[in-house]
Amino acid sequence: MSRYLMLLHGTPPASPPPPDLMEAIMALGEEATRAGVLLDSQGLAPGGVRVDLSGGRLSVTDGPFTETKEIISYAVYELRSAEEAVEWASRFLTLHRDRWPGWEGDAEIRRVFGPEDFTPSGPAPEPPGAG
């Protein structure tokens, strides 16, 4: 079992999010929570601030950052395989496709390192076929 972070990036259309999308997202979240796989999820306020380190200097920049798609929300799952994460992400994006025409984005899935990844010499590379 591994933990997976899902980051939702997206470009929302000018229209406000349809209420039935929000309802469907809540229902899917409840289903995943009841199944014992969704550990944490939250929406992120737009904008943000960035603290950069470059050339030995720290600098602070206010968002929004137009060069990248905004991160809209995050979710932390505990699952047996990356394919399970793909399945949950597909369900999540399908809700958007069916309920908010024009919405485009992606759900980036990253496996979180767990204790099993750390050998005395540091993080081990991902074994082939890990799941």
Added chain:
Amino acid sequence: MTRPDRPTPAPAPTPEPGSAPDDGTARRARAAVEAVWRIESARLIAGLTRLVGDVGDAEELAQDALVAALEQWPAEGVPANPGGWLMSTAKHRAIDQLRRRQNYRRKLQEVGRMIDQQAPDEPDHIADDVLRLVFISCHPVLRTEGRVALTLRLLGGLSTAEIARAFLVPEPTVGQRISRAKRALRGVPFELPPPAELPARLGSVLEVVYLIFNEGYAASAGGDWTRPELCADALRLARLVAGVLPDQPEAHGLLALLELQASRLPARTGPDGEPVLLPDQDRRRWDRLLIRRGLAALARVQALGGDFGPYALQAAIAAAHARAVTAAETDWPRIAALYRVLVEVSPSPVAELNRAVAVGMADGPAAGLAIADALRAEPALTRYPHLPAVRGDLLARLGRDAEARAEFARAAELTGNDRERALFLARATDSGPGG
């Protein structure tokens, strides 16, 4: 379903480098089907059991649907509603089977009506069916080992081979346990326990989940000190049970306990697989997310009101440890007081032994030893390795080194876990406190 087919997440458009394209694609497709199975199997089996009335038949129908998916999805893509696809495939097989039976007409009408109504898509129905499946998997007509195997299989979505690996028993043994359990459940109605039986039936469910977790947390046999995968499976089950029984304080109590105990797993094993006990753990490695979830579950118990049950009390003890940023900051008097309540509410020699440890920390080793010494007469603990281990530790802290070494040697003799034996043997030869 209203939504059109979504593009299938697998097979992937580009094969993995270095692998034959067919191999990689087939493997991914298979993994995608297995992923859907993990997500859907409990609900699928639950819905089918309500339909056909027998959990063994339901599981076979669900397995047939899985086989069909493994044949079709790699070629045709994952359907838009994979759970619905599995359910309708299994139902059609159920109809085929019923047709071959004598009393098929009445059943056939029933099944036909179910399909028309699409009832399994209603969330309330599904939660209710899953709850029935929880209770039937832990039914009192089953032996404990059957309950454990069936729960992991039907609710955890584990294969027989995975269960066998987790419990270090041969696969045929697990297979036999499961088929014996299914036979024993023939004729047992698929229903929620009547209110009068609910406390005992809930107790059986929670006990099974707790047992699974404990086997992963402190493996009673074998080469590994812990088996985190099994803990994770138990945790997933505990979340599921609390999810379908939101008003039961002890369901949340057990969940809180397991989340909090699991939060320590990353610190519980050293770099070479050796056990690291609570006072010596690097607490920065504790899993903060699980601690937060455990404290939230405990807060839920509190919000539900009433006296704490045994699981909630143990969770409160685990929470006291979780709140201590360093071992020195541990509120031992509070923990000793909580153990005092625990042994009142749920008398057990193991809890009393834990109380001896807590009192030994709160009031000094002599007070702890007095409690531990009284347990030597306890028949249930005559072969329990932690009684001599606890006494050894308390004796060492009192400077009674020779007695302490003898106790640790005795503990090493009694344990079935290799890693634990090594830990006890180390303390048996070098008597220093805290070893």
